[in-house]
Amino acid sequence: MARPARRKGWTRAARGVLVLGVLMTAMGLSIIIACFINDRTIEESRGEAVAEVVDTSLTRTAVRFNTDEGRVYIPPNGVLYPTDLQTGQLVRVEFDSRNPDLVRVAGRNATLSFLPVGSVLAVLWAVLLPLYWLFRRNATR
Numbered sequence: 595m596a597r598p599a600r601r602k603g604w605t606r607a608a609r610g611v612l613v614l615g616v617l618m619t620a621m622g623l624s625i626i627i628a629c630f631i632n633d634r635t636i637e638e639s640r641g642e643a644v645a646e647v648v649d650t651s652l653t654r655t656a657v658r659f660n661t662d663e664g665r666v667y668i669p670p671n672g673v674l675y676p677t678d679l680q681t682g683q684l685v686r687v688e689f690d691s692r693n694p695d696l697v698r699v700a701g702r703n704a705t706l707s708f709l710p711v712g713s714v715l716a717v718l719w720a721v722l723l724p725l726y727w728l729f730r731r732n733a734t735r
Contacts (some may be wrong), residue, residue: 613658629704
């Protein structure tokens with residue numbers, strides 16, 4: 595009686611691995627889609643400015659710039675696509691003039707999200723597929 599229960603456990607574990615992989619893949623694709631939506635929103639009402647990089651950290655890069663109305667603005671969520679920015683650097687930015695919280699480095703766009711998201715998903719599936727295979731193999735024994 596213990597053998598069918600054990601098989602059932604391995605089968606559930608294998609399904610769980612696949613469900614985790616599908617959910618993580620959906621999250622990664624959602625990030626890419628969100629980047630394209632943000633870019634489209636900026637393009638619809640684009641403002642441009644020169645910004646100073648105020649702070650860089652692992653989670654965000656803060657910039658300070660003047661909006662078209664002359665207001666000094668520091669977006670609370672930082673700037674999109676901040677690769678290789680350093681504190682004190684001046685950089686051209688594009689922002690949504692209706693919502694200056696949405697700001698990106700000029701000349702950069704959502705295509706930059708493909709490499710990090712794709713890399714994470716490749717590593718994820720490189721780990722999950724052997725686990726799935728191992729669990730399925732144990733379920734059939």
